[in-house]
Amino acid sequence: MKRNGKKRKKRGDEEAAADGASSCFNLRVFPILLAAAARQSNSSYTATLAARLLRRELSRSRQSPSSLPDSLVALLPLLLSSSCCSVAALSCEVLGAAALQSMEAGETLASDSGIANGLARALGSRSRRVVEAACNAVMDLLASSGGREHLAGSPVLLRIFLNQELVRNVLPLLFKIQKKVQVLRSSTDYDSWKNQLQSREYEISEAIFRLSMDLASPACLEPDVVRESIFGQTVSDVENFVLAYWEKLPILYKRKQITQNENLVFAALHNAFDLGTGPDAIIESLVKGLVSCPAIASDELNISSFLQEVRGLLGVSARHRQDLRVVRTREPTYQTSEGCGVEEHFFDDEAVFLDEVAFVEHCKNAFKNGYSIALRGMEFRSEKVAAISSALADLFGQPSVGANIYFSPARSQGLARHYDDHCVLVWQLLGCKKWVLWSNPKCILPRLYEPFDSLDGILDDNSRRLEVLFEGDMMYIPRGYVHEAHTSVGVSQANAYADYSLHLTLAIEVEPPFEWEGFIHIALHCWMEKQKAGSSVFINPKAKEEVIFFALMLHVAIRLLSISDPTFRKACMVAAKLPSAGSSNVSHLEMIRSSQRSTFDGILRKIDENCIFKEALKCIELTVKEKNDEPFQWMSWLRHLPQQGDVDTKIDFCNILRALEELLEAFNSNSEQFLADFTSFKSRFCRYVAYEDACESFELLLQMYRTTRNQYMRGMLGLHGAHVS
Known part of the structure; x- marks a missing residue:
């Protein structure tokens, strides 16, 4: 009984001591910190005294971990925004230390909108010391899943992603952390230190990649400069x-x-x-x-999907x-x-x-x-x-x-x-x-x-x-x-x-969509979308279904023609950024543009004159029989082209086997009529397809590809320290 009584007495003493410490903080420290936080133009005496008290609080929390007094938590939004660099930086350090003491404390602090706003302002400071301390505090708050969830939609991360100047300040700090983790990973005592990391290693690399991928590169060269450096000073040089x-x-x-x-x-x-x-x-x-550069799929246009796929592989050796x-x-x-x-x-x-x-x-x-x-x-x-x-x-x-x-x-x-x-x-x-x-x-x-x-x-x-x-x-x-x-x-x-x-x-x-074969596929797609928008044939459900099958059959036929015809494999340059048009350049530019249009017209004539229906049908029959659509994976990139209408008027290029089965069934029901109607469909396409429509869609698709590739490139440059000054 006496032992239990002693234990209860000891616990009561600890609680009283904690209450005393809190009271002491409120009576002696809080007024000074409040004065320092409330003044927009801090006097050197107040700022020095406030910094000294924050250092004492930081030291105390590290020696005997305990939660921050509520009154200090209430002051943190103002302290983090202090115009005194020492006060703002030390406030960030106090916040980070408190977040590391327990996951619960970190989640509670991360959920405070006032603290999030204060951190966002600290991240925008002109002082490298404040930015570094704020960055470390953010990393400490992100150590727990709850902290990451609370900060996901906060102004902290939003500011980091939107403010390029801030990103350039933060990236060197993250890069420094990444290099230290890489050194640790290669050391013999890595396993003993691994548990002390507050986040998984790849999260640091992913943060660098995400921050870098939308960062404008300061190193930029105009296409005209590259053209002149490589091919010569005149437009006729690149034309030649x-x-x-x-x-x-x-x-x-x-x-x-x-x-x-x-x-x-x-x-x-x-x-x-x-x-x-x-x-x-x-x-x-x-x-x-x-560091390693994991491959991104040729037709991947969603950088978030790529990051999900390579999770754990970013930043590795x-x-x-x-x-x-x-x-x-x-x-x-x-x-x-x-x-x-x-x-x-x-x-x-x-x-x-x-x-x-x-x-x-x-x-x-x-x-x-x-x-x-x-x-x-x-x-x-x-x-x-x-x-x-x-x-x-x-x-x-x-x-x-x-x-x-x-x-x-x-x-x-x-x-x-x-x-x-x-x-x-x-x-x-x-x-x-x-x-x-x-x-x-x-x-x-x-x-x-x-x-x-x-x-x-x-x-x-x-x-x-x-x-x-x-x-x-x-x-x-x-x-x-x-x-x-x-x-x-x-x-x-x-x-x-x-x-x-x-x-x-x-x-x-020259990737598949940007060969001439790809351009023809895009032209066929654009023409079909116009048919959907204005043709009465789509009123009849059966006719609508058959037209979709004819388009799919023609996609296959175009592919088969490209196997042996080198023209289909050439690069399509309708979206090339040629020299700015001027009086002396017009004739040279027109020569290149005329060549592109001539190539398009020549390919259409080949498609119209060549009847490769049987070869296309045989290829489809074999795929359906073996239930293996791998030979048709070449058309997966077509999914990026927009399709109008309901499900019945769309081709699922990611699940093409089902569409091929239905096409084959439609053919078997009346093969002679199907062939005649397909031939008529092909001739109408070759006669009425609009080159300008295809050019517009081609350039839009190119821009989508370029956006993703540029994001990948800038992200990898960030992992290689390109933004570290």
Whole structure:
């Protein structure tokens, strides 16, 4: 009984002490803090005294954790907004410390709208100390699920997302936290520290990505600047390239005695890397601080869906093959044909580089042993490269342009002989490199994502071409052209690093919607939507159903024609941002525009003249029989085009198997009439489709693709510290 009595007495003493502490705070501290918070122009004495009391409160809470007095909580909105940097920053620290003491306390504080407003104002402070303290407080409040829920719609996060100046202040702080977490992850005592992290690691990376993805990039180049830097000063230069070389023939642009002042694009590239030092420093500038860039699906237009899919993968260390390759090609042996060498990779497939210091040293050693360093996705790692890629994408009217960099030692070959499924512009930044090219052996443009064909025994030596690129030179290589590159050039240069070669490839990838085949699919879709809006045939349910089937059949027929016709595979450039029209430019622009319209008309004639109904029907029958719509996944991007009307007048391009089954059933019910009606439908489409309508929808779709790609690019730039000053 006595022991229990002692316990009760002790508990009562603790409660009395707590009440006493609260009373002491209210009597001695509250008036001073209230005075400091209430004055818009704080006197140095009041501010100094208030800061001292806040430090004491912060120290007390850390030594003997307890909830904040209600009176202090009531003052926090004013204290967080104080014009005195010390008072505002210390108030943020007190708030963060209280949030970390218990999840309940954090949720309660996060639910206070006055505190949320005060934090939002602190985040907008001009003082880096206040912004950093406010950012840390926000992270502490977000540590619990309840805190995240309360702050989700608060002015705190809204201000962060809307205020670009604020975002630029917050991002360096988050980036610093991310780097510390990465160092911790690679340490041997990671498991013992892991439980002390207040949030999952990927949440920090996701926060950086989300804050960065809508941030305007300060590095920007107009398409005209890129055009002039690459192709020449006059409009006729780009006209000549588009009409004579684009997707047809390679061309080398020589830059004699180039200087950084003469070419803005080359200057931007040259300054993006540390090229004035030896190979070790260049390697460090390329691979240090790399994070992985998880792939985004070609037809993904919702960045939130992408973030959900890659949750846990943002901010992780770079991976071999996915992000970079450290590779060399051995000399050919009697077992290889046509002189093709065999690639050797320094790292194992899918190797992850957790220890950054060791990874950099491995790359340096590999380089000394003849391995090239091939780094993918430079547009996601360098703002300057990103600006060039974006401008080039605008110039060619494509969603994005990729950028890879290759650093090769003397007397070496990095990648083995190959061809690409995209066009490339090779820009020599340092040293020189010898290129050997062969013409496209298939005489048809390879498509993105198609399997690569073997080169054994199919190359024609008569088409072999040799070019040497020196610093500043640029060469265009069309997709499908076989090539290999060596640093064994056999010529001398004044450049001290001529033995090494550093070049950037700008990859112009023509994705399915932006080939001419894609443009025709869009034209068919637009024409069908017009039929829905104005045709009386849709009044009859049976006729309405058949017209939908005819459109689906024609989509399939267009696809089959594109398999063997190179015109369908060419890039459609109706949305290209060509030079501004002027008196001297009109004729050149009209030549390109006329060429685009001529291509469209020619494709329509081919569709009208070719009856490939049987081939399309056979393809559909096989898919329905096997109940496998994988061969029709190519049309999934069509779901992004708007469709009017009810369910019966829409094609579900994500679940195409059911529509194909119904089409086949309609055909089997009256095959001869179905064929006759389809032929009539096809002829009417080819005769009455409006080119201008297709151009408008094409440009809208391109803008949707560009928006998502730019969000991804800016998000990845944020993860690579592009906004850290």
